[in-house]
Amino acid sequence: MVAQVSVIIPTYNRRAMLREAIESVLAQSVREFELILIDDGSTDGTAEELTRFGSAIRAERIDHRGPAAARNRGVALARAPLIAFLDSDDLWEPTKLERQLAFMRENPGCAISQTDEIWIRNGRRVNPGMRHRKRAGDIFIDSLRTCLISMSCTMMRTDLFRSLGGFDEIMLAAEDYDLWLRILIDHEAGLLDEPLVTRRGGHRDQTSATTPAIDRFRILALTKLLIDDRLSPMRRAAVVEVLAEKCRIYAGGLARRGRIDQARFYEHIADQAPNWQPAKIGCVVISIRSALHEIPHEC
Known part of the structure; x- marks a missing residue:
């Protein structure tokens, strides 16, 4: 069979x-x-x-x-x-x-x-x-x-x-x-x-x-979506909105634990995501992946 x-x-x-x-x-x-x-x-x-x-x-x-x-x-x-x-x-x-x-x-x-x-x-x-x-x-x-x-x-x-x-x-x-x-x-x-x-x-x-702070993986998933040219403008706007929400929540938790530099990184994503160009998004994805392993990377 x-x-x-x-x-x-x-x-x-x-x-x-x-x-x-x-x-x-x-x-x-x-x-x-x-x-x-x-x-x-x-x-x-x-x-x-x-x-x-x-x-x-x-x-x-x-x-x-x-x-x-x-x-x-x-x-x-x-x-x-x-x-x-x-x-x-x-x-x-x-x-x-x-x-x-x-x-x-x-x-x-x-x-x-x-x-x-x-x-x-x-x-x-x-x-x-x-x-x-x-x-x-x-x-x-x-x-x-x-x-x-x-x-x-x-x-x-x-x-x-x-x-x-x-x-x-x-x-x-x-x-x-x-x-x-x-x-x-x-x-x-x-x-x-x-x-x-x-x-x-x-x-x-x-x-x-x-697994602590699961939202950090969701943030990566959402950022990756912004590279995808299949997204309609409406869907892209929805992704950006949720990405900003999750970044600010996660940044708040990092700040409370004294991880100020990491908090600023995710606050920056929340602030800048609506205006990103594709090349910038790709660099941010690399930065988030590096952050998951605490490997320094700058765009």
Whole structure:
């Protein structure tokens, strides 16, 4: 049987939760998939855990580089025309792939779709706020302030992912926010309005808990968008507005911690972004990337 979708699970030191995630994929009601697991340098016995699944999965271990690199490696191995991501702390309902594959077949012009999801935090079900409510169609501007596509709910065309260069591997967080925005410039989001994913949060190793100041990565994503000549004037103005907001908030936090030079750098971005020319934007992107690693760079 030829796989119609490549399912990609990146993982790092989540042995127990990973087993449940894999089992939720292997319990799918259709078999038109290949399951690719990328072990991002785990040290908790994940490699031994994976041996129990035998040939049901394609597993590869890489040096620890973060989820963006792990997912990119998974897509590099993918052989199917569609890809679906599952975070190793989340779960799929048994009909997730069946229902979403049918949706993509019924909507051949749809490049990316997602399902609805159930949120579990610290073992208890919680209701997401209205700003997180999923919707279909042109959601680019709404997605600037709030990431409206969930990783474990997503299915997309493999060629589209590859054409955009995949996830930005320098981004230790918000790499999904960055990719979705680049996709949403040209593509509407499809929505299968059924809760076919369980999103489990509240544990200590979540990215939101282990990566400080995630807005610095969102600032990079927004600045990169300003280089993209696909942006209409209206969308460019919306990006600049949100970029300035996030820069000022982040600068305020830096100033409170006594990091005055860094605060001034982000305040400068907020002030100057509306007037940037393309060459200047490219230089600022390099400066922000350098700042993420605290490497000096001046435009």
